Amino acid sequence: MKAASATAGLAALTGCLGGGGGGGESTWRTQELAAVPAEEYDSLYESSDEDETGETINHLTWTGYDASNVQDPFRDQFDCDTQLDLFTSNPKAFNRLESGEWEQFHQATFDMAWLPELAEADLIRPLNYEEWEPYTFDKYIDMFTKEEGYKFAFLNEDDYSFDVDGTMxxxxxxxxxxxxxxxxxxxxxxxxxxxxxxxxxxxxxxxxDLMFWAMQIIMLREGIDPYKEHTDEEVEQVRQATFDLFDNAKTLLPDFASMNQALKSGEIDIGFISGNWINGTLRRGGDLNFEAHVPEEGAIIWVETTCMVKGNQPTVSDNYLAYMQQEETAKNLMWPSSGGTNVVPHEAAIDAVNEEQSEVLRVDDIPDIVDKSVFYTGVPDLEKFEPIWREAKARI
Known part of the structure; x- marks a missing residue:
């Protein structure tokens, strides 16, 4: 955050298409934000009194983003409001936008596998990579940079497949x-x-009882690629493995709070499935013996990815997206005042966590976890496995 980078950032964002959103009908004002300290935001934000008050950013996203330590600094600096609508299901959130609710939101954060669906349905707008690079990818840990081949923010607009050389x-x-x-x-x-x-x-x-992720983990255990069309033989193999899992299980748990309680009380030794977003609450409370372990078969890596929704945007929308990339904001998102703990790909934020936070988040384990795992890109024939899960539940 030096003067030189601030100058470069200002030059980058001045002249953005729609303030960085690119295309669509909107009246956005551009300003340099992400390369300077928060206390200087106001001096860079040139607007009329009419623009400064009464604006609201509507963000469709997950729990944790709504934490006061994440949202309040932006609200204070820009004299505006942010309204966060939380969801727990990508498909349901997608259906909401597709049914017309896109008009109610300015930004939406989905697991990255939904970007192709959102773009093909014309629900989100492209971003200009060169203009946003200083505020986003330049800040990321190596495994999330474009130079290292991270492709899950970029789409080939011919077929909406992930393409590192495609459109952001x-x-x-x-x-x-x-x-x-x-x-x-x-x-x-x-x-x-x-x-x-x-x-x-x-x-x-x-x-x-979370079929979506569990079926993918069962496929990994069976040595089956989750992200392709599956043969009848593979479906049958997954069916038998699922039945065997349920036959061995002691209990079916309706939500992750129930699973955490069952672990803490000693009712169960293993929770299938889980993840760092689920058991982070236990670890944050000091129970470091509970670990969302990644065995030799690997795990499924998901990446929450924020998109600009099509349609008109408030003048501060670009600033909000850039603010969410700030070191302090990203660090608070890892350790929110409400919601679970998760990791962000921002290098400076990861470097800024203290020893306790690092242990809870398992920062030192992340390179090995990502290296042995697969990135979630969508199960094309998930409907084949839904009946298996329903049948299996009847066996407990």
């Missing part, structure tokens, strides 16, 4: 992994090196 449609904001959670005090390390531990009679297992 989103900004990576927060990420994590789906795997299983183990109580390291009761489960042998040699056992939890594989998902097979959840199929073992030696441990009490709770199954979280």
């Amino acid at each position: 449609y989103g900004v990576p904001q927060r990420f994590g992994w789906a795997s299983f959670v183990v109580n390291k005090d009761t489960v042998s390390e040699s056992d939890y090196s594989s998902y097979d531990a959840a199929w073992s009679e030696d441990y009490d297992v709770g199954v979280y």
